Amino acid sequence: MAETINPAQTASFMDEVVAATPGDPHLDRCLQCGTCGGSCPSGPDMDHTPRQLFAMIAAGMKEEVLRSNAPWYCVSCYYCVARCPQEVHITDLMYTLKQLAIKEGLYRESGISNAPGFSQTFIDFVENYGRSFELGLAAKYALRYQPLNAVRMAPMGLGLLRRGRMAIIPKRIKGIDQLKAILARAKALGGTA
Amino acid sequence: MRYGYYPGCSLERNAIAYHQSAVAVAPQLGIELNEIDDWNCCGATEYSSIDLIPAYALIARNLALAEQQQDENGGQLVAPCSACFLNLSKADHYMAEAPDLAEKVNDALSAGGLHYDPGSIQVRHLLDVIVNDVGYDAIKAKVSKPLSGLRVAPYYGCLIVRPGYQAFDDPEYPTSLDKLMRVLGAEVVDYPLKTHCCGGHMTQISRPTALELIRRLLKNAADYEADAIVTVCPMCQLNLDAFQADVNRFFGTDFHIPVLYFTQLIGVALNISPVELGFGKEFVDARPALDKIGTGSPPTGRRRRSREKGLPMPTMSEEG
Amino acid sequence: MSEERVGVYICHCGTNIAGTVDVEDVARWAGEQPHVVVARDYKFMCSSLGQELIEKDIKEFGLTRVVVASCSPHMHEKTFRGACERAGLNPFLFEMANIREQDSWATNDRKAATQKAKALVKAAIERVIHHEPLDPLQVEINSSTLIVGGGIAGITAALELANAGYHVYLVEREPSIGGHMAQLDKTFPTLDCSACILTPKMVEVDQHPNITLLSYSEVEKVEGHLGDFTVTVRKKARHVIEDLCTGCGECERRCPKRVIDNSFEAGLGFRKAIYRPFPQAVPKYPVIDTDNCLWFQIGKCRVCERFCPTGAIDYEQQDELLEIKVGNIILATGYKLFDPRRIPQYGYGRLANVFTSLEFERMVNAAGPTGGRIVLRDGETEPKSVAIIHCVGSRDRNYNEYCSKVCCMYSLKFAHLVHERLPEAEVYNFYIDIRTPGKGYEEFYHRLLEEGTHFIRGRVAEVTDAARQPGEEGKLIVQVEDTLIGKQRRIPVDMVILSAGLEAQPDAREVAQKFGLGCDANGFFVERHPKLDPVATMTDGVFIAGTCQGPRDIPDTVAQGAAAAARIASLISQRVVQMEPVRAHIDEDLCSGCRICNDLCPYNAIVYHEDRQVSEVITALCQGCGACVAACPSGAITEAHFTDEQIMSEIEGILWDVRPQGAHEAALA
Numbered sequence A: 001m002a003e004t005i006n007p008a009q010t011a012s013f014m015d016e017v018v019a020a021t022p023g024d025p026h027l028d029r030c031l032q033c034g035t036c037g038g039s040c041p042s043g044p045d046m047d048h049t050p051r052q053l054f055a056m057i058a059a060g061m062k063e064e065v066l067r068s069n070a071p072w073y074c075v076s077c078y079y080c081v082a083r084c085p086q087e088v089h090i091t092d093l094m095y096t097l098k099q100l101a102i103k104e105g106l107y108r109e110s111g112i113s114n115a116p117g118f119s120q121t122f123i124d125f126v127e128n129y130g131r132s133f134e135l136g137l138a139a140k141y142a143l144r145y146q147p148l149n150a151v152r153m154a155p156m157g158l159g160l161l162r163r164g165r166m167a168i169i170p171k172r173i174k175g176i177d178q179l180k181a182i183l184a185r186a187k188a189l190g191g192t193a
Numbered sequence B: 001m002r003y004g005y006y007p008g009c010s011l012e013r014n015a016i017a018y019h020q021s022a023v024a025v026a027p028q029l030g031i032e033l034n035e036i037d038d039w040n041c042c043g044a045t046e047y048s049s050i051d052l053i054p055a056y057a058l059i060a061r062n063l064a065l066a067e068q069q070q071d072e073n074g075g076q077l078v079a080p081c082s083a084c085f086l087n088l089s090k091a092d093h094y095m096a097e098a099p100d101l102a103e104k105v106n107d108a109l110s111a112g113g114l115h116y117d118p119g120s121i122q123v124r125h126l127l128d129v130i131v132n133d134v135g136y137d138a139i140k141a142k143v144s145k146p147l148s149g150l151r152v153a154p155y156y157g158c159l160i161v162r163p164g165y166q167a168f169d170d171p172e173y174p175t176s177l178d179k180l181m182r183v184l185g186a187e188v189v190d191y192p193l194k195t196h197c198c199g200g201h202m203t204q205i206s207r208p209t210a211l212e213l214i215r216r217l218l219k220n221a222a223d224y225e226a227d228a229i230v231t232v233c234p235m236c237q238l239n240l241d242a243f244q245a246d247v248n249r250f251f252g253t254d255f256h257i258p259v260l261y262f263t264q265l266i267g268v269a270l271n272i273s274p275v276e277l278g279f280g281k282e283f284v285d286a287r288p289a290l291d292k293i294g295t296g297s298p299p300t301g302r303r304r305r306s307r308e309k310g311l312p313m314p315t316m317s318e319e320g
Numbered sequence C: 001m002s003e004e005r006v007g008v009y010i011c012h013c014g015t016n017i018a019g020t021v022d023v024e025d026v027a028r029w030a031g032e033q034p035h036v037v038v039a040r041d042y043k044f045m046c047s048s049l050g051q052e053l054i055e056k057d058i059k060e061f062g063l064t065r066v067v068v069a070s071c072s073p074h075m076h077e078k079t080f081r082g083a084c085e086r087a088g089l090n091p092f093l094f095e096m097a098n099i100r101e102q103d104s105w106a107t108n109d110r111k112a113a114t115q116k117a118k119a120l121v122k123a124a125i126e127r128v129i130h131h132e133p134l135d136p137l138q139v140e141i142n143s144s145t146l147i148v149g150g151g152i153a154g155i156t157a158a159l160e161l162a163n164a165g166y167h168v169y170l171v172e173r174e175p176s177i178g179g180h181m182a183q184l185d186k187t188f189p190t191l192d193c194s195a196c197i198l199t200p201k202m203v204e205v206d207q208h209p210n211i212t213l214l215s216y217s218e219v220e221k222v223e224g225h226l227g228d229f230t231v232t233v234r235k236k237a238r239h240v241i242e243d244l245c246t247g248c249g250e251c252e253r254r255c256p257k258r259v260i261d262n263s264f265e266a267g268l269g270f271r272k273a274i275y276r277p278f279p280q281a282v283p284k285y286p287v288i289d290t291d292n293c294l295w296f297q298i299g300k301c302r303v304c305e306r307f308c309p310t311g312a313i314d315y316e317q318q319d320e321l322l323e324i325k326v327g328n329i330i331l332a333t334g335y336k337l338f339d340p341r342r343i344p345q346y347g348y349g350r351l352a353n354v355f356t357s358l359e360f361e362r363m364v365n366a367a368g369p370t371g372g373r374i375v376l377r378d379g380e381t382e383p384k385s386v387a388i389i390h391c392v393g394s395r396d397r398n399y400n401e402y403c404s405k406v407c408c409m410y411s412l413k414f415a416h417l418v419h420e421r422l423p424e425a426e427v428y429n430f431y432i433d434i435r436t437p438g439k440g441y442e443e444f445y446h447r448l449l450e451e452g453t454h455f456i457r458g459r460v461a462e463v464t465d466a467a468r469q470p471g472e473e474g475k476l477i478v479q480v481e482d483t484l485i486g487k488q489r490r491i492p493v494d495m496v497i498l499s500a501g502l503e504a505q506p507d508a509r510e511v512a513q514k515f516g517l518g519c520d521a522n523g524f525f526v527e528r529h530p531k532l533d534p535v536a537t538m539t540d541g542v543f544i545a546g547t548c549q550g551p552r553d554i555p556d557t558v559a560q561g562a563a564a565a566a567r568i569a570s571l572i573s574q575r576v577v578q579m580e581p582v583r584a585h586i587d588e589d590l591c592s593g594c595r596i597c598n599d600l601c602p603y604n605a606i607v608y609h610e611d612r613q614v615s616e617v618i619t620a621l622c623q624g625c626g627a628c629v630a631a632c633p634s635g636a637i638t639e640a641h642f643t644d645e646q647i648m649s650e651i652e653g654i655l656w657d658v659r660p661q662g663a664h665e666a667a668l669a
């Protein structure tokens, strides 16, 4: 499947990624040294290293980039950012790619499709209670996305409960209506920075 | 010294021991922690993956509340959780750097009658406050039960030192926790993986990946014969402690390394009772490690390998 | 003044100016200004045709003043003054307006640029009308030269000048000359032995009748100007009487105090408290390192004194201050190696078998601490695998953004040396890009490919001893993304060499200030022009050579050393040079004798005459800085070529379109 890349569309995807990232992520500076991919604790699991993703972004390979599992494997350790010789905001860009993948519906093909589910379940609780809720999170997420894991995780959950390290009912903040109003407005304002 | 206090969701439950020990040692160190009224979750590492502006608005509500309540806390907000520390300082950083982002976030906040001026709150990690505001000398003066005999691996993890929006130590080779432990009388292992990643939420996403990350940290601490790992973050503690049994099962290893909060060890050295410090809630029993305390003589100065033979080794600048 | 006849020339500078400024409009407009008799635009005013244009107009139109609007006066003021002079016009009746650097290059807005060009031209016209004919000052050039820094750059320059018959003072702050080159083993790409090609030159410096070598010395103070500098040099106490010492080395052998040698041996070896950095040191006299000498520290020992056969040890010796007079100066202060402790993830200082490149140079050197054997820190074990990491501290915004230029080549050299000494060992070079521009350099790279070096394209993420998988125990693991296959790799090795970059000397800024130079953002000395004048500086009579100006290898350094010497030789052979007659003058009738100016003058050029109660500027000492002019409360001091009238007219000129009746209003309407 030989396919040449049309240079005309390359700039626009790069611009889209940069626009959706807070501040200036210096994506255009990447000199392809591989410090990020070399530093990444999840590097061995990624189908493309962060460096490769940046080359692909520069080449306008939007779909391939948004289908990559790499952003979902990012553990947000910021090693790449601390070490990048060009001060590229790699971790921020990983967040951006996750957002765009969800927006475009491409994350399902990343082979690690449960990750957005975890994030979504997490924030569902936060949006409704103002606090995260581990038990609910574990139960809801595991049952919906990882039924097998749920069984495996059960003893640990019990362990947490027994040690008083897990609440049985979620805690709701007083200003939950205020928070909901804020988040509703934020969502209406749209995604780019 | 008064500070706004943002415990974060973890400290309410799974890291309750962190909260208890922080609250127990703070007054003894002259720190007054005023919990921000009605704070909300910072979104951990999850919200930014979904939607940018709501993620920032969620964090900024806390900053706005802290700004409102700053008469009690002098514009300083202390977070004991590294992820909260990162999120709060990140939101402040980018709102200052990107005015259009600040404008949108404030637009959202205004729907709840709130506003935040970037730069008006200084976000600090609890470790930063303890080592820099209280200071090693003051802590040393208060130690009544030195941790001599206890070998600890100081584990910083990622977000307390990287990317460093509110940097107070080196992103690759921090030393503040090492020094603190030494001041408490413990023997400190030069732990090469001290800023490597515990995997964060990866246990929920890809178990093999996560367990491997945890295994490396445990193995390295075991290789160095550490009696305990000291942490500064609830997520690190949870991963290393609660998943230790899983790691052993998955890899056929046999690690038994208790994972403690640094505030717990400060408490021990200040002779506060273990119950007050939240001991007993850990998965890997801390008692064998705690039993070692007092068995060794306090280390005299730093260990220096003297090399009679061979080539001279480059010297490092003294870390005090 | 009313009869002045001005010619105005607007240069296109190809499209450099004409691309942004409407040069034809400016010329047309200039022609309409009072006093202007001819105004033209021309493609390249600096060309010989452009200059001839000026000369012809001066003669034909009887011009009495000339204005050229083009580039910076740094570039071509001399050129156009020359044209005026050839046509019989005093060169100081010329003025230059910079409409390139200060205008066309600074904006893309054609309308604004054209407007600004007019303002600058108007200012020049208004100013030039008030110019007075001046005669340049004649300065005699002292034929002696001061060279600071005795690395290969300084050595080369010193020998060139000395061989031309001129005297040189070579000031080196270490006990011996030689610089970094003396530490190296082989030099790329030809692999000749560094000492073999350097030592003869060092000896030549030592023996040359025209060279005064001041080692273990530093410059304290510099006064004066091109042709006539007065320099104060501190000759640090060696505690060895040079006239008596034969350099036999008995003191060194007997001294009981061993110290790690962080300087010449790069920390890999030892020296004594009384020492010569290396056996071929020039000069041959040792020095006592008083920070480590037992006699100086605890008041016991005096062993060297006891054993010196000629009684050359002198514990009481004091620093000496020497005053020398020179006409020119060359700075050749070299570089410092980047300290890789600043990159903790590479483990230097923590992991024993991580070495710096300079340590490795000492290690492979037959005269070095291991006698040339490549071994681990234990001093015995030969490594079976060696990793060489490029770009340590270079090409990295966290440290130095620039490329250090020599590390790729010396890393290739290291790989070759390991293959040569340890044929069984595996060698890995980790690089971002292999940079080998230079004669025979790319070929050297190809040779290494054939020698079986593993080249892995990727900047190393970290070096660790934390074993993770089988095969890693007891090794140093180099973690990297192999970018050519897009996979993270962990490569276990026995030894790691960090190819650290070249940095400016830590005291470069102080030195620059002492000699009136500028430093760039990285601390390297700034040259007068990066392409056309790389060894001169903005200060007349002060030149730079070698790595103090930027990272470079030995061939380039030598070329610069020789170039700086040639520049000075040509100045000396002119015997006298002309200097801008920009000097202050005190009108005795106006001087109130308040003496405010006396202490202000940084060059002590003002004397006070008690009898007449007036101050006077000694023209020969005045540098034309203008400090006194601004300070004089009586307005008694004027400076040639910068009179109040000239400056005020220039300001009036530049504001021509913002005065109520000016064209500014018209432009706004």
Ligand SMILES: Cc1cc2nc3c(=O)[nH]c(=O)nc-3n(C[C@H](O)[C@H](O)[C@H](O)COP(=O)(O)OP(=O)(O)OC[C@H]3O[C@@H](n4cnc5c(N)ncnc54)[C@H](O)[C@@H]3O)c2cc1C
Residues within 6 Å of the ligand: C148, C149, C150, C151, C152, C153, C154, C171, C172, C173, C174, C177, C178, C179, C180, C181, C184, C186, C187, C188, C189, C217, C218, C219, C332, C333, C334, C335, C336, C337, C357, C358, C361, C406, C410, C413, C505, C511, C545, C546, C547, C548, C552, C553, C554, C555, C557
């Ligand atoms: C590991 C390594 C290997 C290299 N291998 C090669 C190679 O194989 N081939 C090659 O071509 N290049 C090589 N180079 C580059 C080479 O070292 C430089 O190009 C060369 O040494 C520069 O010479 P220099 O005279 O400019 O500076 P230096 O050698 O640094 O000399 C400067 C001198 O000035 C003195 N000095 C400094 N400040 C003062 C002061 N204020 N007052 C008085 N004296 C002062 C210093 O003591 C020193 O003696 C290598 C570099 C490194 C780091």
Ligand code: SF4
Residues within 6 Å of the ligand: A029, A030, A031, A032, A033, A034, A035, A036, A037, A050, A051, A054, A080, A083, A084, A085, A086, A087, A088, A090
């Ligand atoms: S570390 Fe930075 S410069 Fe290097 S490949 Fe990654 S993003 Fe690009």
Ligand code: SF4
Residues within 6 Å of the ligand: A036, A039, A040, A041, A042, A043, A050, A073, A074, A075, A076, A077, A078, A079, A080, A081, A090, A091, A094
């Ligand atoms: S922040 Fe993400 S991409 Fe960067 S090194 Fe860590 S896990 Fe990898």
